[in-house]
Amino acid sequence: xxxxxxxxxxxxxxxxxxxxxxxxxxxxxxxxxxxxxxxxxxxxxxxxxxxxxxxxxxxxxxxxxxxxxxxxxxxxxxxxxxxxxxxxxxxxxxxxxxxxxxxxx
Numbered sequence: 581x582x583x584x585x586x587x588x589x590x591x592x593x594x595x596x597x598x599x600x601x602x603x604x605x606x607x608x609x610x611x612x613x614x615x616x617x618x619x620x621x622x623x624x625x626x627x628x629x630x631x632x633x634x635x636x637x638x639x640x641x642x643x644x645x646x647x648x649x650x651x652x653x654x655x656x657x658x659x660x661x662x663x664x665x666x667x668x669x670x671x672x673x674x675x676x677x678x679x680x681x682x683x684x685x
Contacts (some may be wrong), residue, residue, distance in 0.1 A: 581631065582658075582672060583658065589663065600665075604622045604633075605617070605620070605621050605655075605658045605662075606659045607653035607654075607658055609645065610641065619634055619639065621633040623638065624650070630655070632652075633651065634651065635648060652669060660672060660674055661673075
């Protein structure tokens with residue numbers, strides 16, 4: 581479901597967000613042992629399939645990468661999104677909802 585919203589998010593971002601509004605996307609990063617670590621990236625630029633942004637997590641399995649680093653990820657690889665509006669309301673983060681659901685079972 582989250583992937584189906586990316587086209588609209590991209591359009592909204594490129595038209596300009598309101599002050600206090602931001603979008604994060606969840607993207608895969610390859611670990612040194614060829615695994616994958618999924619992390620959040622706050623969008624700063626979105627052109628074509630490339631999303632440039634700030635890494636919002638501190639990587640656990642990628643020593644050369646640090647939280648706050650500027651990274652570029654592919655839109656085609658995005659798994660989830662999180663959008664915060666100026667009034668504090670939000671949408672997205674479906675993976676967070678799934679994790680909570682399965683932790684309480």
